[in-house]
Amino acid sequence: MTNVSEIAKNANASALVLAHLSTDLKNRALTMMANALEEHRDAILSANKKDLQFAENKNIAKALIDRLGLSEEKVRAMVKSIRSVVALDDPVGKIKSVTELDKDIVVEQVTCPIGVIGAIFESRPDAVPQISSLCFKSGNAVILKGGREAQHSNKMIAKLLVEAMRKVPGVPKFAVQMIETRAEGIDMLKEEQYIHLIVPRGSSAFVKYIQENTKIPVLGHSEGVCHGYIDKSADLDKAIRVCLDSKLQYPAACNAMETLLVHKDIAKKVLPDLAAKFKKAQVELVGCVETCRVVPDVSPACESDWDLEYNDLKLSIKIVDSFSDAVEFINKHGSGHTDMILAEDRERADRFLDEVSSASVMCNASTRFADGFRYGLGAEIGISTNRTHARGPVGLEGLVIYKYKLHGNGQIVDDYFGDNAREFTHKPLTPPT
């Protein structure tokens, strides 16, 4: 048995205990975890310094170093994020439905944790407290695999969290574990017997690699090819404002707009002005033949542009003949992440929200709203473009599933067969609130 098998097995044993801890006990442990990071801020910062030094010696890219570096303020934000998880509603033990099957026999559908979560992420040491606290609150055991560049920071933070939670009697020993090497990360992907969900965070290529190399369900998104569509019924001032925000507010985000579709009837009215504003903001524009005709300084797009996530100050623009063409284009070229219509015709907007099959569909608001915090989920474990389990921004609810609890009084199934078979009542009962 590899080291990771042992870790996964231990996580699974701890998950069985975590599943039925009380909310109060979980919140006490989370508070201890927050306090521990607060009290040992200096230890965290000095561990982080080692990572930064290592990164500088290795000439690691500036952007990565920015995400890697911690400050007093960032540690305070970590502490605050754990305390905000304390404040979240416990997603475990919610009764989703109660059905009377017959006299004295009732089945309840009750939420419960998934079991063991494998979380794999790059740089950013703040992922450690965030993912740990969300998994813990939802009663899941977690195995963390961070990037090598953040190893000292991650190790210190995880150590503090684990020591703190273990001080609360009843918390199982292996609720949070960390693995370190790339080889261990790969081994983790093989533990489908004990690990029930993989949550990867990182680049498209990174997430895609994980999706292609495990039988464990993966909650994540590899690409965010998000569209805006300016309908002929759009309010053009609103449209321009929202499109600029969708592209510019944070171009590297997965919910930033990559392709803009414009209805042919208003292209001449809106595109020259909008393109000028994008140009002013240093956005490189490529477009279809029609677009280049309407805005001469847009370069022609190649066929591959329509499927690209630039994650950068670049935008592709296409003029479409009709609303239906826009919907069809998005369903074909989008990645099912987030797509938006700008329209004042309410019926058309509603059709867009129905017919575009993406996880988040929006009318007259920036694609950048597609985010767990902004949606009011309280915290986000990730954004999913899966079609099963959890979709779009995923909060605590995505870390639970349900079980059926049946309470009988000696009933047998054979009584419901043959002559004089009993009949089920199947009466929905109101769950206690």
Place this chain on the structure above:
Amino acid sequence: MTNVSEIAKNANASALVLAHLSTDLKNRALTMMANALEEHRDAILSANKKDLQFAENKNIAKALIDRLGLSEEKVRAMVKSIRSVVALDDPVGKIKSVTELDKDIVVEQVTCPIGVIGAIFESRPDAVPQISSLCFKSGNAVILKGGREAQHSNKMIAKLLVEAMRKVPGVPKFAVQMIETRAEGIDMLKEEQYIHLIVPRGSSAFVKYIQENTKIPVLGHSEGVCHGYIDKSADLDKAIRVCLDSKLQYPAACNAMETLLVHKDIAKKVLPDLAAKFKKAQVELVGCVETCRVVPDVSPACESDWDLEYNDLKLSIKIVDSFSDAVEFINKHGSGHTDMILAEDRERADRFLDEVSSASVMCNASTRFADGFRYGLGAEIGISTNRTHARGPVGLEGLVIYKYKLHGNGQIVDDYFGDNAREFTHKPLTPPT
């Protein structure tokens, strides 16, 4: 592009249309489908005759032939099952939550179909109308792959269903498609771009093969190693009755009991009588050393017995020292399908339902109740031992996911950043009922 890629692509295009068909339109098409099978009963029966002839010539096992054979009554049952799907609540378009993010900007979480379902099943031609109608009602396109032994029946039924639904204007052309060869079935498992969920029905080995050979999520269960545990607080008359039903009511079912655990304090009181009743019903009994001591004509179990799904008139029995030992044993050896406690001590029963991590956990009722129809789900697409998406008996709700629909009025995310940042209200609104 293989034939199956084309089929999957067509299914996906049709799924985009199916996703927003009205309930009324779907119900009209389902009614046409039911009528078509009713009207063409003879054609179905004569196609079935060809399959039976082929099976006899090939010396196919009697049990398989039993499941393969159709009768007037079985066709009536098919028709009835489609009509019962008409009566089910439409699972699409249910508003799960509505949140005001700020003035004039609201996000709704609304149920929607998954997309394209690949259904793979063995013999039983009645799977064709059942799976087709459930997928259609939930707005999913489906690709059916039946067993070769039922090919004439399946083809005739599918043809009738497809012709009938296409008579209703608005129903897309490729809502239900069928593939036939084993090679096509294998090709289907590779279409993760267009197929979003595989639903396999068949033997453990069959389901396991599928789980191991696709990147598409699989909704199913390979094994049902279900336990009963007779606690020392059990009412022994009830316990005996329920245990007999759990094993005998349909021994080949996945929810039949395979292992019985008995608390040591009542083993001598209950086991001799219970074992005699099992023996009388031709059940082969194997047991732990203690069990063999208490009931001398029980044979010793081997270590592997505790992990076996017999699917037959065989039961393994183990005497345990404590409630906790029983829970631990079940979490270790069970397959997470269905497990049951017999106990009058309510607190202990509740602990069992909390601590055993299976999809269905039961107190004082036969494991055989774990079934979509008996749970009141209306219909069952399958039973899942997955830890994500859908668990236990899965009805129409397991064939939908949700999307976020955001309605704004020109809002941008940048207004919520920096000095004078706007604050989110995150006010839960009541969904319209």
